[in-house]
Amino acid sequence: MIFTKACEYGIKAAVYVAEQSMNGYRASLKDISKEIDSPEAFTAKILQTLVRNNIIISVKGSAGGFEADLKKIKKTKLIEIVLAIDGTLHEGRCVLGLNKCSEVHPCPVHNKYKHIKKDILTMLEKTTLAEMSNSVIEGLSCLRN
Amino acid sequence: MIFTKACEYGIKAAVYVAEQSMNGYRASLKDISKEIDSPEAFTAKILQTLVRNNIIISVKGSAGGFEADLKKIKKTKLIEIVLAIDGTLHEGRCVLGLNKCSEVHPCPVHNKYKHIKKDILTMLEKTTLAEMSNSVIEGLSCLRN
DNA sequence: AACTATTCGGATATTATTGTCCGAGATGGT
DNA sequence: ACCATCTCGGACAATAATATCCGAATAGTT
16 A cells, blocks of 8 residues: 555545636535545545645635645645655655665665655656646546546 | 565565575574564564465474475565465555546546556566575675664 | 473554544634 | 534544464473
8 A cells, every 4th residue: 555545535635626626616525525435524634634734725614615726736746745644755664664775785675676666756756736636627537436 | 655564574584584494494483583673472473374374384392483495485476475464465456545446447646556556566476585585695685774 | 201492372452543523613694 | 693504623433553461282302
């Protein structure tokens, strides 16, 4: 599992909020958890985290909900969402958990895994929220079954 | 985290046992957990699992410990160790947790992740226990800091 | 036969993750 | 002013992962 469950929900929620914002709508917690098929209360917690980390915006009160700034959406990278939710990138860690795994002191899997790790990092750093939302808007991908 | 903690310990333990067997020694639980820097009791559980799954052999009683068949070592793949310990391959799962994520019904990360997933699977299927143990024996890699 | 070193297996404990509940505060509408 | 509908935030609960403990069984040694 590259993402924790919280992260999975967080990414899907962010994509949905961005998608709605692109279409001029604001998304409520109820909508979001329905659309991404996630537990409502738990999703609320994750959304709060995304708000605190300035990835999305919350609007309180009646007719409130969550939005995303259109310019921000284009700049927000997947890695920022992961860091906001998990606090840390567990891809930084050695696959076998060695404290000082490195080129000069590698674990038995290091050399086989380093390319994979690099690819994962690249994906996290390059993929934008806009990219993901667009693919959903265009019907090229979906957020639930 | 591609591997669970139990898996990390299991892989390192298997590599150490194989290494010792290649050198004609039997490894005790105490040795193993010292050499791979893991909690003894927890490691014992994991070793039992590896034994039950025929990846290593246990010898009870005084002067007992764990061994690995030399021919078996060459055939044992990383993926077998992971499956023995985790029971399931969580790389099979969709990165965003969709039940039916596929080429025709992809999640927003599917296309970017599928190559990575394939590479991970290839690594797990191709890497042998012998390969890892040899790299440790040759001083090319290590099991602890 | 007794002693010691070891694995085995079940019960239990701890910690992290995931998930729920509910009251408080905010906001728009009537 | 009141009400309905939201988010916020803290406390709590459930589950899963990680870790420990201990008595039993096994086998070599004396």
